[in-house]
Amino acid sequence: MLGSIKGLKVTLSTMMRKPVTAQYPIANKRLDIKKRFMGFPALLWDDSNSEPYCTGCMVCVRECPTQCMTATMADNKKFSEGKSTRKKIIDSFGINLSRCIVCGICVDVCNFDAIEMSHEHELSKFQRNANRANLKSLLAMGKTFQSKIKWEPIQIKNIGNPDLRERLQAAAKAQSEKINANEGKMDGKPEGSSL
Amino acid sequence: MKISENINESGSTVDMLINMGPQHPSTHGVFRLVLQLDGELIVDAEPHIGYLHRGSEKLCETESYSQVVTLFDRLDYVANLNSELAYCMAVEKLLELQIPDRAWYIRTILCELNRISSHMLFYGVYGLDVGAMTPVLYGFRERERIQSLFEQVTGARMMHNYIRIGGVKEDTPPEFNENLHAVVLELEKAIEECDELLTQNEAFLARTKNISCLTIEDAIDFGVTGPILRSTGLVEDVRISEPYGIYDRFDFGIPIGSTGDCWDRYYIRMQEMRESLSIIKQAIKQMEPGEVQAKMRRIVRPPKGECFVRTESPRGDLGVFLVSDGSQNPYRVKVRAPSFANLQAIKHMLEGVYVADAVVILGSLDIVLGEVDR
Numbered sequence: 001m002l003g004s005i006k007g008l009k010v011t012l013s014t015m016m017r018k019p020v021t022a023q024y025p026i027a028n029k030r031l032d033i034k035k036r037f038m039g040f041p042a043l044l045w046d047d048s049n050s051e052p053y054c055t056g057c058m059v060c061v062r063e064c065p066t067q068c069m070t071a072t073m074a075d076n077k078k079f080s081e082g083k084s085t086r087k088k089i090i091d092s093f094g095i096n097l098s099r100c101i102v103c104g105i106c107v108d109v110c111n112f113d114a115i116e117m118s119h120e121h122e123l124s125k126f127q128r129n130a131n132r133a134n135l136k137s138l139l140a141m142g143k144t145f146q147s148k149i150k151w152e153p154i155q156i157k158n159i160g161n162p163d164l165r166e167r168l169q170a171a172a173k174a175q176s177e178k179i180n181a182n183e184g185k186m187d188g189k190p191e192g193s194s195l
Numbered sequence: 196m197k198i199s200e201n202i203n204e205s206g207s208t209v210d211m212l213i214n215m216g217p218q219h220p221s222t223h224g225v226f227r228l229v230l231q232l233d234g235e236l237i238v239d240a241e242p243h244i245g246y247l248h249r250g251s252e253k254l255c256e257t258e259s260y261s262q263v264v265t266l267f268d269r270l271d272y273v274a275n276l277n278s279e280l281a282y283c284m285a286v287e288k289l290l291e292l293q294i295p296d297r298a299w300y301i302r303t304i305l306c307e308l309n310r311i312s313s314h315m316l317f318y319g320v321y322g323l324d325v326g327a328m329t330p331v332l333y334g335f336r337e338r339e340r341i342q343s344l345f346e347q348v349t350g351a352r353m354m355h356n357y358i359r360i361g362g363v364k365e366d367t368p369p370e371f372n373e374n375l376h377a378v379v380l381e382l383e384k385a386i387e388e389c390d391e392l393l394t395q396n397e398a399f400l401a402r403t404k405n406i407s408c409l410t411i412e413d414a415i416d417f418g419v420t421g422p423i424l425r426s427t428g429l430v431e432d433v434r435i436s437e438p439y440g441i442y443d444r445f446d447f448g449i450p451i452g453s454t455g456d457c458w459d460r461y462y463i464r465m466q467e468m469r470e471s472l473s474i475i476k477q478a479i480k481q482m483e484p485g486e487v488q489a490k491m492r493r494i495v496r497p498p499k500g501e502c503f504v505r506t507e508s509p510r511g512d513l514g515v516f517l518v519s520d521g522s523q524n525p526y527r528v529k530v531r532a533p534s535f536a537n538l539q540a541i542k543h544m545l546e547g548v549y550v551a552d553a554v555v556i557l558g559s560l561d562i563v564l565g566e567v568d569r
Contacts, residue, residue: 002395009391020336063262102351
């Protein structure tokens with residue numbers, strides 16, 4: 001009998017507590033999404049050049065474990081006009097979001113800061129093919145994500161502010177020269193690039 | 196199996212065949228158990244597996260080394276980080292990599308948290324199996340706390356892909372330490388609460404005490420590992436007997452049972468949660484800032500060779516046998532899944548017990564079908 005009474009005490013004290021659950025479909029009553037949350041991948045927009053960061057190099061397409069992506073590359077018209085530093089630019093991009101397993105490998109392998117796991121995660125649609133995202137919808141997802149978390153490029157060469165970019169580039173150059181000088185003394189060879 | 200033509204010695208009654216599963220609420224997945232009943236007693240039991248077979252081991256051979264981690268997430272989908280760790284350790288052993296200390300501390304903390312969340316799920320559904328509705332709500336509430344902590348660190352609640360070859364994906368966010376402290380404090384309270392709620396409950400004791408006692412000899416013969424082996428009274432834990440990673444730096448106990456019955460299996464898991472919390476607390480104290488990724492080439496290509504690693508997952512001894520032929524894809528990945536080995540003892544355990552206890556015994560094994568079928 002004693003064990004059951006002890007158990008009842010626990011349930012009674014829980015009855016008095018605030019609920020820990022949240023109502024899902026009601027927007028302001030959901031649990032908030034964490035900053036690192038991985039939703040579906042989205043393409044990011046370079047505001048300083050008004051073009052996507054993506055050059056269509058296909059590395060994410062090749063590394064995707066489920067082969068849910070397609071991409072094609074085109075010559076960048078802005079490059080010939082001298083308005084951009086990107087020789088090539090993304091022409092079309094497709095992700096089958098129902099196939100995507102949200103692993104984040106595409107973000108890790110990207111060399112251009114072009115793809116990021118957005119906070120978009122809802123899959124219910126009315127049409128069967130509505131989960132196939134194209135370049136336009138991926139960029140729209142990316143824009144929402146960028147403004148939501150105030151996204152800044154990770155790579156120095158992509159930083160929009162030219163003063164800041166040059167300052168950081170100079171600092172990075174000095175750093176790498178220092179390391180190279182040290183390694184020359186120790187006769188060590190760099191072991192490839194780190195992840 | 197000659198179940199269908201079996202006739203009792205008296206010659207008058209025919210044993211009854213019952214299919215438990217594949218869509219049975221207490222089989223914890225898609226699992227079929229064919230029971231042969233003589234009245235209320237189970238005469239014979241035959242487990243049928245394979246309903247969740249996805250060919251993970253074969254798929255590993257077509258993926259590159261870093262992509263395979265995503266497949267290991269989906270093996271033991273209740274303790275994902277523990278399965279990731281086993282695979283990454285195997286590749287690191289082939290590459291002879293030195294993993295930075297901080298990466299090991301993050302791995303250990305997250306894996307132990309994952310052990311607690313896995314045992315919390317067991318606690319909840321085991322309550323359901325014996326007929327108590329309340330524990331599952333408590334178990335899931337605590338599991339949610341841990342999962343939202345995982346979401347902050349890894350970006351996902353279940354399929355993390357966070358433990359990578361050579362370390363972890365990225366360092367913990369700045370607010371992690373504070374949140375971890377809060378979660379540990381809350382878990383401490385919650386484990387005591389859960390303990391009070393179910394462990395000494397008379398109805399629960401009547402359902403689980405002295406049900407399907409397993410002897411040490413039988414347990415070893417069946418290759419049973421983890422909490423089920425320890426419940427028989429044998430001290431066997433890979434974290435102690437073959438310490439991997441940084442487990443030799445922590446001081447923690449291995450709870451063991453005495454009779455090997457269902458209640459012992461349950462209670463060992465409750466005690467293990469406390470030990471895991473003590474490991475986490477020690478790890479927080481010892482952890483220092485630093486690198487979280489070993490220096491390595493971007494394309495993982497281990498030299499020709501093979502290796503076998505053992506880790507202690509919440510369900511038991513999780514082993515990964517990895518063969519490399521020097522290319523970008525593994526030549527063979529064999530998983531020694533603890534759930535699969537533990538399930539082999541079910542026939543022995545079920546013989547001669549009442550049919551009402553079948554659910555209790557199956558629940559006490561805490562199998563995850565993703566790992567059994569692979």
